[in-house]
Amino acid sequence: MTMIRSALLAPVAAIAMAAPAPAFAQGNDLASVQRYLRGVTTMTADFTQTDRAGKVLTGTLTWKQPGNIRFQYQKGVPLLIVAEGGALTFIDYSVRQVQRWPIRNSPLGVLLDPSRDLSQFARVVPGDDRLLSVEARDPKHPEYGRITMVFARDPAAPAGLTLQGWVALDSQNNRTTVRLSNQRYGAPIAANAFRWNDPRRTNR
Numbered sequence: 001m002t003m004i005r006s007a008l009l010a011p012v013a014a015i016a017m018a019a020p021a022p023a024f025a026q027g028n029d030l031a032s033v034q035r036y037l038r039g040v041t042t043m044t045a046d047f048t049q050t051d052r053a054g055k056v057l058t059g060t061l062t063w064k065q066p067g068n069i070r071f072q073y074q075k076g077v078p079l080l081i082v083a084e085g086g087a088l089t090f091i092d093y094s095v096r097q098v099q100r101w102p103i104r105n106s107p108l109g110v111l112l113d114p115s116r117d118l119s120q121f122a123r124v125v126p127g128d129d130r131l132l133s134v135e136a137r138d139p140k141h142p143e144y145g146r147i148t149m150v151f152a153r154d155p156a157a158p159a160g161l162t163l164q165g166w167v168a169l170d171s172q173n174n175r176t177t178v179r180l181s182n183q184r185y186g187a188p189i190a191a192n193a194f195r196w197n198d199p200r201r202t203n204r
Helices: 002-008 023-039
Strands: 042-052 056-064 068-073 079-084 087-092 097-102 120-124 131-137 145-155 160-169 177-183
Touching: 002 131, 023 131, 023 145, 023 160
Parallel strands: none
Antiparallel strands: 042 056, 042 177, 056 068, 068 079, 079 087, 087 097, 120 131, 131 145, 145 160, 160 177
16 A cells, blocks of 8 residues: 555656757646646546556546545545645555645645646656646655656647646655546536545544
8 A cells, every 4th residue: 555655645658758848848838737737627537546566446536726636446445545725645444544744745736736836846758749748846855756747638628738647756766657537627526525534533
């Protein structure tokens, strides 16, 4: 479970490590990603998560800006990851364990804080022209890990992009790949969607 926790709180497509893109292209693409993150109000999707050992889990993702996300795993997987109120919470119901830390201290902070200026800590990764890959890391805090977000160019989506997933790498080089499908934007999300039951307070 350690890899799931550290990396998610850390290739959707093969990312070619070619020469850096021209500065103007980098700026335009980063601006598009910034508009996407600021333009999304809500999104739901199915996800498939693969860790470095090849273990695959599935579930549903619920995302509401700013600062709220929920990874509800498939039936039979006693894990839950929720971000709300500025904190990211990892719950393992099988051992009644709860861990919390600031959202900004994880790679997911890039997705959940649209007010941050991507140009200060992110770069475009050259590759397939149909996709836009952006790697983000905090140079002052390498222990937070890094995330490479992969977008498909889609004129009908917010800012012309659809988030396809990401690759997260923590400071111990634990890698987790998340692929999204059935993305749906703008649907109402209940206020209690990001609440969770504390296993330390139950007899479960």
